[in-house]
Amino acid sequence: MPSEGVDAARDGSDLHHSLRTVWWEEDAQLAAVCMLDQSLLPQQVVVLHLTHEQQVADAITTLQVRGAPAIGVTAAFGMLLALHRFLHERASDDEPPSASASQTHLISVGHLLRSTRPTAVNLAWAVERMLRCADKTLAEQANPLSLWHELRREALAIAAEDVDASLKMGQYGAELIPAGATLLTHCNAGSLATSAGLGTALAPIYVAHQAGKAIHVFVDETRPVLQGARLTAWELQQAGVPLTLITDSMAGHFMRQGKIAAVFVGADRIAANGDVANKIGTYGLAVLAHAHSLPFYVVAPCSTIDLSLASGDFIPIEQRNSAEVTTIRGVQIAPSGIQVANPAFDVTPHSLITAIITEQGIVYAPYDVSLGHLCGRL
Amino acid sequence: MPSEGVDAARDGSDLHHSLRTVWWEEDAQLAAVCMLDQSLLPQQVVVLHLTHEQQVADAITTLQVRGAPAIGVTAAFGMLLALHRFLHERASDDEPPSASASQTHLISVGHLLRSTRPTAVNLAWAVERMLRCADKTLAEQANPLSLWHELRREALAIAAEDVDASLKMGQYGAELIPAGATLLTHCNAGSLATSAGLGTALAPIYVAHQAGKAIHVFVDETRPVLQGARLTAWELQQAGVPLTLITDSMAGHFMRQGKIAAVFVGADRIAANGDVANKIGTYGLAVLAHAHSLPFYVVAPCSTIDLSLASGDFIPIEQRNSAEVTTIRGVQIAPSGIQVANPAFDVTPHSLITAIITEQGIVYAPYDVSLGHLCGRL
Numbered sequence: 001m002p003s004e005g006v007d008a009a010r011d012g013s014d015l016h017h018s019l020r021t022v023w024w025e026e027d028a029q030l031a032a033v034c035m036l037d038q039s040l041l042p043q044q045v046v047v048l049h050l051t052h053e054q055q056v057a058d059a060i061t062t063l064q065v066r067g068a069p070a071i072g073v074t075a076a077f078g079m080l081l082a083l084h085r086f087l088h089e090r091a092s093d094d095e096p097p098s099a100s101a102s103q104t105h106l107i108s109v110g111h112l113l114r115s116t117r118p119t120a121v122n123l124a125w126a127v128e129r130m131l132r133c134a135d136k137t138l139a140e141q142a143n144p145l146s147l148w149h150e151l152r153r154e155a156l157a158i159a160a161e162d163v164d165a166s167l168k169m170g171q172y173g174a175e176l177i178p179a180g181a182t183l184l185t186h187c188n189a190g191s192l193a194t195s196a197g198l199g200t201a202l203a204p205i206y207v208a209h210q211a212g213k214a215i216h217v218f219v220d221e222t223r224p225v226l227q228g229a230r231l232t233a234w235e236l237q238q239a240g241v242p243l244t245l246i247t248d249s250m251a252g253h254f255m256r257q258g259k260i261a262a263v264f265v266g267a268d269r270i271a272a273n274g275d276v277a278n279k280i281g282t283y284g285l286a287v288l289a290h291a292h293s294l295p296f297y298v299v300a301p302c303s304t305i306d307l308s309l310a311s312g313d314f315i316p317i318e319q320r321n322s323a324e325v326t327t328i329r330g331v332q333i334a335p336s337g338i339q340v341a342n343p344a345f346d347v348t349p350h351s352l353i354t355a356i357i358t359e360q361g362i363v364y365a366p367y368d369v370s371l372g373h374l375c376g377r378l
Numbered sequence: 379m380p381s382e383g384v385d386a387a388r389d390g391s392d393l394h395h396s397l398r399t400v401w402w403e404e405d406a407q408l409a410a411v412c413m414l415d416q417s418l419l420p421q422q423v424v425v426l427h428l429t430h431e432q433q434v435a436d437a438i439t440t441l442q443v444r445g446a447p448a449i450g451v452t453a454a455f456g457m458l459l460a461l462h463r464f465l466h467e468r469a470s471d472d473e474p475p476s477a478s479a480s481q482t483h484l485i486s487v488g489h490l491l492r493s494t495r496p497t498a499v500n501l502a503w504a505v506e507r508m509l510r511c512a513d514k515t516l517a518e519q520a521n522p523l524s525l526w527h528e529l530r531r532e533a534l535a536i537a538a539e540d541v542d543a544s545l546k547m548g549q550y551g552a553e554l555i556p557a558g559a560t561l562l563t564h565c566n567a568g569s570l571a572t573s574a575g576l577g578t579a580l581a582p583i584y585v586a587h588q589a590g591k592a593i594h595v596f597v598d599e600t601r602p603v604l605q606g607a608r609l610t611a612w613e614l615q616q617a618g619v620p621l622t623l624i625t626d627s628m629a630g631h632f633m634r635q636g637k638i639a640a641v642f643v644g645a646d647r648i649a650a651n652g653d654v655a656n657k658i659g660t661y662g663l664a665v666l667a668h669a670h671s672l673p674f675y676v677v678a679p680c681s682t683i684d685l686s687l688a689s690g691d692f693i694p695i696e697q698r699n700s701a702e703v704t705t706i707r708g709v710q711i712a713p714s715g716i717q718v719a720n721p722a723f724d725v726t727p728h729s730l731i732t733a734i735i736t737e738q739g740i741v742y743a744p745y746d747v748s749l750g751h752l753c754g755r756l
Contacts, residue, residue, distance in 0.1 A: 221711075223601060223625040229712040234712075243716060244716075244717045244719050245716055247602050247659075248626050249626040249627075253658060281630075283630045283631055291665045291669070326623070328706045331707045333604050333608060334420070334599070334612075335612045335615050338622075339620070339622045339623070341596075341623075341628065347634075
């Protein structure tokens with residue numbers, strides 16, 4: 001159940017609080033994973049209705065949906081969509097699909113969805129949660145209808161928990177924000193990075209803003225894909241949070257001028273020792289924050305924590321297409337034929353992180369201990 | 379006279395060694411300041427022939443020519459062009475222009491040119507050098523023809539010295555580059571940032587490359603104006619120097635991975651204590667280099683040193699149009715109506731600078747002493 005705080009926050013007329021990034025639609029005939037096409041924002045607001053799991057995988061790969069928690073929810077809905085299609089298309093066959101055939105199909109779709117993006121662990125986490133739910137259901141009642149009902153319940157629960165977690169992260173994190181502060185954020189870790197609600201790194205900012213703390217946000221544009229300029233600037237503007245857009249290279253300058261009080265970022269994967277993989281550029285900001293004695297906060301749900309990896313050295317870093325660097329919205333900005341590097345993420349060592357804010361509370365160094373306790377509690 | 383070394387370097391068939399950024403053309407009828415239009419590179423190679431000083435001022439303002447040494451030479455040629463026009467247009471008047479009227483005109487054109495960009499001191503330095511030359515000439519022979527000859531000689535000397543200085547900086551700086559090193563550079567401080575020749579930060583790289591040191595250059599794209607992606611990548615490619623283009627936010631990641639051995643940047647103004655104003659993002663790179671114990675080298679001719687300013691705190695920082703951030707080559711990339719910051723430069727404190735490489739030699743901390751000695755020698 002959402003708390004009173006959630007209702008209050010979502011009752012507002014601000015668009016971002018009613019903003020849905022990815023959701024499930026279903027009627028007697030059709031089921032669909034629906035999403036805002038984030039590759040077109042902010043110039044066009046287009047809703048996609050995806051009716052095949054391959055479309056869902058493609059939407060994740062091409063960044064039509066992005067943000068670690070949002071792609072986790074998308075993967076859960078993608079699994080549900082695949083099951084719906086599987087059961088629906090075979091309903092008129094002489095022999096309707098068996099529970100075990102359905103499970104085999106789900107495992108294969110899980111592979112498809114997990115292969116889309118390697119760094120954000122929420123994707124694998126959501127797929128595994130759906131598969132565990134299928135295992136558990138089929139161990140009790142080996143029929144496809146039960147499987148459908150249970151997986152539907154699980155996917156919707158994942159989405160609801162995502163929204164709830166964002167509010168809790170917001171409430172915990174807002175306590176770290178002094179009134180009148182100017183904060184820096186990188187990439188988009190806002191409403192658009194979660195399935196709905198307040199986001200991760202932006203959640204404390206939204207809660208502080210709604211509490212009347214008169215905050216201001218410096219938004220890194222976040223090359224190459226410009227999630228800051230296109231998505232964070234847009235959703236903060238919609239929510240009425242004062243912002244200043246800067247290029248990634250300006251952060252150090254404004255820190256040196258004393259204009260920034262703290263940095264808030266999201267995460268794509270957090271290793272057992274507290275090392276954090278997040279959008280490329282995060283590490284550089286952490287070094288700059290450290291050099292200026294500024295707090296550097298990572299905000300992420302517990303689904304982002306991967307205790308199976310001892311340190312960030314083991315987190316796979318996705319290398320994306322060079323065209324993301326050499327072209328911007330289709331316009332060529334560099335000579336043809338040159339070599340380009342395009343790692344989508346970097347790793348920030350735990351020593352540079354002031355605190356990690358989760359929906360279960362705020363944890364501090366030593367992270368190997370505090371993250372272990374946190375996950376032990378779950 | 380160019381040295382033998384300069385001739386050898388410019389005799390190469392590599393385009394960049396015959397690349398001219400800005401030059402003077404003159405025949406019986408017409409005089410013009412000519413330049414490659416750097417705002418169109420690398421997609422279009424267009425040469426501008428400017429015949430009015432206002433066009434020269436506009437070309438500097440709109441970044442058709444940029445780079446501290448190059449705009450210094452451009453300003454010298456702009457002064458010469460203004461005098462040519464002044465003398466030529468009034469040649470048929472009943473009363474031809476007096477020497478003192480010519481001088482008054484030059485002072486006014488100097489104001490125009492100096493007002494185009496406030497940070498790079500080379501602009502003011504070149505204007506003042508032309509005005510001092512005018513003063514000196516008129517103190518000896520108060521006639522416009524002598525003034526013309528002397529100013530023409532002075533402007534061409536400024537351009538020739540610029541080329542010569544770039545080779546000397548290259549030779550000094552190359553000694554700091556180990557064989558097989560991968561270097562990082564920011565913005566464009568290459569041939570395109572000087573009137574011709576090897577540039578500033580790229581000069582040691584070109585000399586090391588020609589010496590067969592098998593170096594590789596990481597090129598920051600340098601938002602917002604993309605001088606790295608558009609200009610540095612292009613001229614290194616033309617010269618056959620292996621390069622990898624990255625976004626500004628990736629530098630820290632590659633330093634942490636041990637991929638970068640040193641950073642080479644140019645400068646727009648160097649204060650008496652060694653603080654350096656250079657393209658926005660330079661400061662962040664200096665902090666990152668320091669955090670990774672990498673040498674951070676500034677390469678600039680002595681005309682960039684401004685002993686009249688005690689520290690970088692007094693260097694004026696140009697604030698440019700927000701459209702440079704919110705649009706890329708005319709394509710909108712951010713929501714309309716948001717606040718944007720666009721400082722074109724930042725200041726790197728001398729404590730983060732390993733050495734300053736000039737055409738007079740390499741200087742080290744304490745810079746207040748070493749820069750004083752260097753300028754005392756001139």
